[in-house]
Amino acid sequence: xxxxxxxxxxxxxxxxxxxxxxxxxxxxxxxxxxxxxxxxxxxxxxxxxxxxxxxxxxxxxxxxxxxxxxxxxxxxxxxxxxxxxxxxxxxxxxxxxxxxxxxxxxxxxxxxxxxxxxxxxxxxxxxxxxxxxxxxxxxxxxxxxxxxxxxxxxxxxxxxxxx
Amino acid sequence: xxxxxxxxxxxxxxxxxxxxxxxxxxxxxxxxxxxxxxxxxxxxxxxxxxxxxxxxxxxxxxxxxxxxxxxxxxxxxxxxxxxxxxxxxxxxxxxxxxxxxxxxxxxxxxxxxxxxxxxxxxxxxxxxxxxxxxxxxxxxxxxxxxxxxxxxxxxxxxxxxxx
Amino acid sequence: xxxxxxxxxxxxxxxxxxxxxxxxxxxxxxxxxxxxxxxxxxxxxxxxxxxxxxxxxxxxxxxxxxxxxxxxxxxxxxxxxxxxxxxxxxxxxxxxxxxxxxxxxxxxxxxxxxxxxxxxxxxxxxxxxxxxxxxxxxxxxxxxxxxxxxxxxxxxxxxxxxx
Numbered sequence: 029x030x031x032x033x034x035x036x037x038x039x040x041x042x043x044x045x046x047x048x049x050x051x052x053x054x055x056x057x058x059x060x061x062x063x064x065x066x067x068x069x070x071x072x073x074x075x076x077x078x079x080x081x082x083x084x085x086x087x088x089x090x091x092x093x094x095x096x097x098x099x100x101x102x103x104x105x106x107x108x109x110x111x112x113x114x115x116x117x118x119x120x121x122x123x124x125x126x127x128x129x130x131x132x133x134x135x136x137x138x139x140x141x142x143x144x145x146x147x148x149x150x151x152x153x154x155x156x157x158x159x160x161x162x163x164x165x166x167x168x169x170x171x172x173x174x175x176x177x178x179x180x181x182x183x184x185x186x187x188x189x190x191x
Numbered sequence: 192x193x194x195x196x197x198x199x200x201x202x203x204x205x206x207x208x209x210x211x212x213x214x215x216x217x218x219x220x221x222x223x224x225x226x227x228x229x230x231x232x233x234x235x236x237x238x239x240x241x242x243x244x245x246x247x248x249x250x251x252x253x254x255x256x257x258x259x260x261x262x263x264x265x266x267x268x269x270x271x272x273x274x275x276x277x278x279x280x281x282x283x284x285x286x287x288x289x290x291x292x293x294x295x296x297x298x299x300x301x302x303x304x305x306x307x308x309x310x311x312x313x314x315x316x317x318x319x320x321x322x323x324x325x326x327x328x329x330x331x332x333x334x335x336x337x338x339x340x341x342x343x344x345x346x347x348x349x350x351x352x353x354x
Numbered sequence: 355x356x357x358x359x360x361x362x363x364x365x366x367x368x369x370x371x372x373x374x375x376x377x378x379x380x381x382x383x384x385x386x387x388x389x390x391x392x393x394x395x396x397x398x399x400x401x402x403x404x405x406x407x408x409x410x411x412x413x414x415x416x417x418x419x420x421x422x423x424x425x426x427x428x429x430x431x432x433x434x435x436x437x438x439x440x441x442x443x444x445x446x447x448x449x450x451x452x453x454x455x456x457x458x459x460x461x462x463x464x465x466x467x468x469x470x471x472x473x474x475x476x477x478x479x480x481x482x483x484x485x486x487x488x489x490x491x492x493x494x495x496x497x498x499x500x501x502x503x504x505x506x507x508x509x510x511x512x513x514x515x516x517x
Contacts (some may be wrong), residue, residue: 179350191516236377346362
């Protein structure tokens with residue numbers, strides 16, 4: 029064939045903010061990127077809380093969104109496990125186990141992902157609903173966009189996952 | 192090319208009955224439909240409870256399925272959040288936040304989906320297991336079908352999501 | 355066309371160990387296999403616990419992984435429901451309801467899957483993290499592999515699901 033092969037694409041919808049769901053998002057994203065797959069992570073709903081800057085404190089624009097940010101801090105330091113959370117002991121143990129196995133931390137996986145060209149797109153509707161500002165989120169993310177952007181890139185992707 | 196481009200397809204498996212999972216199902220389905228994507232939503236397991244008619248009361252055919260329907264009412268009015276449910280305060284807050292942001296209600300999203308040609312297929316095995324009758328579910332859904340139908344349409348779809 | 359049609363492929367990432375998530379994994383996998391789809395199930399994170407041999411007892415290589423195996427036994431006999439678990443009454447009821455509807459048990463679905471050529475690949479990173487050995491898992495699974503194997507087969511698949 030004379031045509032140049034088009035790059036393969038993967039789109040991950042990162043819906044959850046839990047440690048045990050953010051790990052697969054980042055491991056699959058970085059692994060795919062290492063295979064020269066063009067990876068887009070559309071970060072929506074609870075997922076956006078995981079991409080808040082650590083130590084950002086209370087965010088939101090009214091008492092409800094402020095209360096939500098108080099109860100669910102967000103940032104990679106404060107993530108819970110979806111199972112076996114045991115009041116924070118679960119995530120502590122999981123991080124310890126992962127460290128012993130030389131599994132990279134979430135922060136270093138995010139760094140690797142960004143350096144490999146993985147695009148993290150914050151969901152505009154979620155930002156509006158949770159009263160999150162661009163500066164509440166980690167550096168290196170793309171401009172916020174809507175579901176139509178997610179559909180657009182998903183239609184061109186060989187791999188689609190909702191995580 | 193002389194061939195007419197075939198329409199793109201998306202298949203969503205709606206497995207969960209929670210407010211925060213039904214929202215992405217409906218937002219992604221309606222957005223894709225607005226892009227002329229042929230969307231099928233295969234509604235299975237807990238997901239089917241979200242598509243019960245509101246105020247349908249106790250359903251089921253034996254004490255176990257009746258008890259299940261009592262403990263998990265179903266219908267868009269009664270959905271919980273998968274996280275931060277806080278005894279019903281979470282869903283109440285979420286609906287309030289969404290209303291303030293002009294996010295459509297679940298009922299209006301379902302209406303838009305149906306009008307855009309999104310097909311909602313109830314899972315036959317789930318209906319049998321939960322003792323749900325066709326008239327327990329909202330109007331406008333397709334005839335119940337099995338997993339083979341889901342596989343069939345999924346194989347032809349550019350986008351597949353399990354939500 | 356003179357070309358022989360290539361077999362279709364489906365890749366399921368089985369991330370969860372709950373009864374109500376393992377069921378869709380196995381029903382979708384066996385149904386797809388019955389359609390001559392080549393099915394790969396990449397079993398990762400909590401999912402691997404569901405594929406421990408029943409009655410395997412405490413597994414793990416240090417106090418943390420041993421404690422995890424004590425609190426979350428694994429094996430098809432011990433799976434919880436993600437919702438309505440009610441201290442074990444939920445899974446008991448669900449199994450009873452399924453039996454009345456002639457839904458096959460998990461064990462027989464696994465057997466059918468293996469006989470239909472479904473490949474179950476244990477995630478190496480999870481095995482290391484949880485201190486699981488090959489002999490802790492059910493017979494018939496493939497050799498453990500990493501995320502790159504999952505990406506590899508997912509890129510060739512018409513259907514990808516993260517469950």
